[in-house]
Amino acid sequence: YGELLSDIGAGAALDLFRSEESKRLAWEDFSLSRAWGISGFPSLLVEHEDQLQIVTRGYVAPDTLLPGLDAWVQANTTHRSAR
Numbered sequence: 001y002g003e004l005l006s007d008i009g010a011g012a013a014l015d016l017f018r019s020e021e022s023k024r025l026a027w028e029d030f031s032l033s034r035a036w037g038i039s040g041f042p043s044l045l046v047e048h049e050d051q052l053q054i055v056t057r058g059y060v061a062p063d064t065l066l067p068g069l070d071a072w073v074q075a076n077t078t079h080r081s082a083r
Helices: 002-007 011-018 020-035 062-076
Strands: 043-048 051-057
Touching: 011 020, 043 062, 051 062
Parallel strands: none
Antiparallel strands: 043 051
């Protein structure tokens, strides 16, 4: 990807990508993912009532994911009437 970025004049983005700060932040994200039990990507997490819940680990086809996610939302949200 580096050659492609340099071909389109994206040197600043490439420099940022290669920076020590970017590397440090990426490793922090990897550590956080491990702490959450994430072992595959993409993964989907939902934060609900200050708790993280893993919805999927790894790829899940939309026709499988969406009905389950919709059911989770329906079961875990309260509907409030407009005031």
